[in-house]
Amino acid sequence: MKAKYSNLEMMVTAASRLLQDDQKVLVGTGIPLVAGTLAKKTHAKKMKMLMEAVAYDCDPVSLPFCVADPRAVYKTKWLPTPVEVMGQFLQSGAIDVGFLGGAQVDKFGNLNSTCIGSYKKPVKRFEGSGGASDIALMAKSTIIIMSHQKRRFVDSVDFITSPGWYCRQMDGKSQAMRSDMGLKGGPYAVVSTMGVMKFDDTSKLMYVDTYYKELGVDLETIQEETGFDIDISQAKPIFPPTPKELEILRTKVDPEGIYIK
């Protein structure tokens, strides 16, 4: 039988489940914001959701277009500037979870939102880091959300906008393991349209933790849509969205269907 929810809805639900009460979560616009809002309206009501431009502890009744949207500051108790949110909270390591999207992710969780091809003469140029590089670097842990396609899940990203587990060194050229560089944090999970990937404690390589079996996703397809050999040996089917999660997502979080079309 056909599942009564979409891959996008499963992805947002899976991502929201990774957030907990008492966490300070810095979210980007788009799907991360939708998942964060879903978490706040379900199991993580006390979670503090921040946005880099101004929003502090926001719980929007209508989804913001961007991190500075008036919808993001509706009823918030404090209106900081990026000097406080990024310069102080994030830079001092006070953010628990950074919630990011991107154009490319590699097997070490490095993110690219800058360009495809060479930096100087790219095949495709994107909007740029925004706060992603800072968040991936300074948040205690990072969650990545991305559509699962071979061209997005690559062996090595064309440009490291946001450092994962295998980072650029201070010389700007060679790469080293994040911990060897004395950097804290790092990617905790990649939530895609097919499953939830995590990183091996020792090798820091991406592996499949759960996949969307009920939606017809199988591990072969995940391997096909992944640009590097990915460990699927520990993969378990994910628990589907509960009726409550779906109802809140569809009626309270994104009733306009702006992100979840």
Place this chain on the structure above:
Amino acid sequence: MKAKYSNLEMMVTAASRLLQDDQKVLVGTGIPLVAGTLAKKTHAKKMKMLMEAVAYDCDPVSLPFCVADPRAVYKTKWLPTPVEVMGQFLQSGAIDVGFLGGAQVDKFGNLNSTCIGSYKKPVKRFEGSGGASDIALMAKSTIIIMSHQKRRFVDSVDFITSPGWYCRQMDGKSQAMRSDMGLKGGPYAVVSTMGVMKFDDTSKLMYVDTYYKELGVDLETIQEETGFDIDISQAKPIFPPTPKELEILRTKVDPEGIYIK
């Protein structure tokens, strides 16, 4: 005949006359604040008076006890913190006049508000710089107000808290002329209980510009009460306080007689 005003009133009036419209003046508490307030209520209504802790463009109806006093923010249009007043306005060179007092001043206009005697084992220890050192360094020009006594007008101050025309160099030991160190600003005048002193354009040495003749002050007394040879050759009698200046000072600026006892 006996003058109908005191040396203190002459000093405050003389100081206030040195301030002009369209200047941004950073004042310390005490007599500088009184003189600044008198200027705002007489000839320099558009002058902006700032205080380091919070006050921006203040025009108090009651004299503040200190630079953070609620009297200082009454009806002000903006409430900055010291990060804006000191870190930004002053540090960026946007303050026209710094208005300071101190315990000792020397012939080059260096100010001491730290200690008498050696720094480690002082004969007398004072409150410390506060913002005086910063203001004397970064304001476009500085005005000093001080009671005229031999122990206060010294050849060389025991401790340079606030740099005048002959400053401490970067090595912290040797001294050099302010301009040779690439420092802007510098003391413009010293207003005392006996007269108004200025600094020679080339030698940067203090000389007597005007003195309070009507109050019985003569140039010999000024020399006696000055701890170094001071040029009195250009000294002129000062124009006494006008009835309007005295009336506003006594009835509007300090009716309680807190500073002008």
Place this chain on the structure above:
Amino acid sequence: MGEENIIELGQIKDFIHPGDRVWVGGWTLVRKPMAMLYELIKARLTNLHVVNQPGGPDTDLLIGAGCVSKSEANYIGHEVFGHPYNFRRQFEDNGGSSDFLHDDWTVGTGTMRILAGALDIPFIPTKFLRGSDLMNPDNDGFKDIRTTDPKVPKKKFVTMRDPFWEGEECILVPALRPDVCLLHVQEAFEDGTCRISGGVFLDYYAAMASKTVIISTEKIVKGEQPKKAYDENVIPGEIVDYIVEVPFGGHPTAVHACYDNDPLWFQEYIEASKGNESMDRWLEEWVFAHDSFTNYLERVGSQQLDRLVADPAYGYSPNILRRLDKIKEVV
């Protein structure tokens, strides 16, 4: 500033010159001084060096109109509305040839840099930037002009060891020093004092750091104000050089408590921005065709403007339909 510095929209072009480093206030889709930017485009200003962090339709539009030769930014885009095609074309077509130089940063470093500018210190340490390809010297977009262009820092960043505490390796980034700062605010007094609601973003810091500050405001507030109102002021008149009153001056971006984003504008603009010819046609219709901002607003249409007006209870308009793929169904 004094009341003599209250100007007309048409005058602002006189205060901005080729080569100037320009900070455009607001944040991506919010409180962008669009009316002033349309004026700069009409004046055919060129060789601007855009330094605001981040950029939205403002920056993509200036690039598309040929006003920009240098940009340093952490982001240029339209967020959920679509991609910044004018910005993209600079790279994808001419491969970053010397007539457009772009230097990539991050929100964290952009914030630290304008803070340093406001403090008037030449540089500031930061923990950001580490671990990314933004540190690769080959990826320094201004590499070739750092020693020759005095408006550009001699280095993108410098590393040094902290001499005071644990001795960790630090990154020093240069201050941002805009020549001109263009902001749009909800209210300004006749003396230039500004009031902003819904978030100041980096506007105050940019104004403090800039040589010339020009502000467009929805409304110029006249006369004595109650003390309570003063507490909401965020930019003192002393650092403002000129103000101009332009209702709807932030359209098509959102201005908290005044009006919302205009999805229709974005849909038409983004479609047009996909090619040079279509972009030129768009500029003709939306910018050059209008001899006043009132004409421009007529082009937007009073019915659409009414739909954008913010609900005081929310600060935005709950009435706009925001799904671009569905908009056609109702308009």
Place this chain on the structure above:
Amino acid sequence: MGEENIIELGQIKDFIHPGDRVWVGGWTLVRKPMAMLYELIKARLTNLHVVNQPGGPDTDLLIGAGCVSKSEANYIGHEVFGHPYNFRRQFEDNGGSSDFLHDDWTVGTGTMRILAGALDIPFIPTKFLRGSDLMNPDNDGFKDIRTTDPKVPKKKFVTMRDPFWEGEECILVPALRPDVCLLHVQEAFEDGTCRISGGVFLDYYAAMASKTVIISTEKIVKGEQPKKAYDENVIPGEIVDYIVEVPFGGHPTAVHACYDNDPLWFQEYIEASKGNESMDRWLEEWVFAHDSFTNYLERVGSQQLDRLVADPAYGYSPNILRRLDKIKEVV
């Protein structure tokens, strides 16, 4: 923070330990957390390292009560009320012997240092300090302990050439990193969010820079607030660890919109502070004798407290007589 972190005055001593770097909020004579300081004195806390910039009766009192072994400040005094005799005696008697070390700074550098602390960067460049004897290495009050005490920066300052712009010589000063931050505010919510009127001074930055933040408040505001009220909030509850409700908790300093300075207190305190014996007697009468802050306020007297209450129209009390030499005539 959560409501479980709303504490009693008597508990605060449990969160402060010998050797801690303590930031005391407010500014000289304004919004000092005096009630909390009396508690620390009653608990006979010693070896505190006071780092607030500047200090008023708070710091002179802690020194006079023997709680302080190190202080770094730009000013310690009572402004127009008189001199800080307890502070002075440390130098004039024992000539700065090692049981009290003092490091002199300026308001400008103190501001930059706590800003760096809030940004969590190890140091920050500044233009201040140049030209003064504060730069003389022999005058570094912490010289002897910089390499041995991990709570003190290894150097007072470092000079370097700006590598980005005109290459001017810069001074780098170390961040201030308080262990504990004690603030007094007008209002706090149950979640720790604070509202301050009449100027925030450096309180927000100090709270952001400190490991533990303890706040005494005139009033704990309960329940949902109107959005408008939220706009006045200046410290988010997330960075606050504990709050305690103490009406008149700032006495004898002024708390904007609540009450004014108490000249009678200053007159009596300053007279007593001139000698060790008289200071001890004062501490006995004004601190140790009281088992609660209510007792202390009774000692002040309800008639005097009424006289101090602020006139809402001004934010201070126009009724107090402020000339210390005349006070006796009316009391």
